Amino acid sequence: NKYRLDGPAVKKLLAPRNNGPHFIEKTFDGIFYTPDDLRFLDRVCGNLETLERPAQRALAQAALIRSCLKKQPRGVFTVSGDLSHYDDGRRDLRLTIEEHFIEQVEVFNCVVFDNGHRHTVKRADVFSLKPNGVDLVYLDPPYVPRSDDNCYIKRYHFLEGLSCYWKGQRIMEETRVKKIEKPYTPFSYRKSAIKAFDKLFQIYRESIIVLSYSSNGFPDREELESLLRRYKGSVTAFEKPHRYHFGTHGSVERAEVSEYLIVGR
């Protein structure tokens, strides 16, 4: 891929619209960001379709999502309303989303390179894919959450919605932050996780399997390694200590955990 967001593409994205969508402004007023920020998000989302190249649309979406992440205190969408007590003078909180977006377009433009191969991206249930000829598969599934605050959708629902302009998503109107419904995944429940890992390893038994795992996850490392040994002759784990900072309501939870890469070949 050689496509970047050049001047004309950015001009199209920022162009004012008369009859553009207002979904974000209407839904998230008083919950996240300023009214101007919300209108900007609606404008850019509405203009996305004016870019012909899917690769350019993907770059614009990535820049938009990162802009929202930078502007949101602690980068999580569990907190809403007046967030001035989080304001420690950080530049990221001062810039408008539009200013962030202009910067992020440049950041993402700089990472585009062409390695001469064709690449495909799919957004699908891992169990619905029929992999063929995969040399190496990197798996980073969710683990059974230790606490509800650990849940991906709870933290990042706004970005998940933004990635598809909430199309096909049901907003839980009764929630303060207008969360979307959490999609079911067997990895998130104790009663189904082990079977799900077994099925996953079986699907990719012909490939080198690289699995991300953190020491606070379920199933535990020994269990995962023994599941992997059912399909792989050699299983090795690489360890790296890691300190998490979770933003929770008004407090920060810190946890020392080890991150592992478990490799089966």
Ligand SMILES: C[S@@+](CC[C@H](N)C(=O)[O-])C[C@H]1O[C@@H](n2cnc3c(N)ncnc32)[C@H](O)[C@@H]1O
């Ligand atoms: C730990 S996150 C991955 C983070 C990612 N590696 C990154 O760096 O941004 C786990 C992801 O697995 C996805 N997921 C959960 N169950 C899935 C399934 N059955 N099929 C495909 N993806 C699934 C979740 O939507 C979530 O985005």
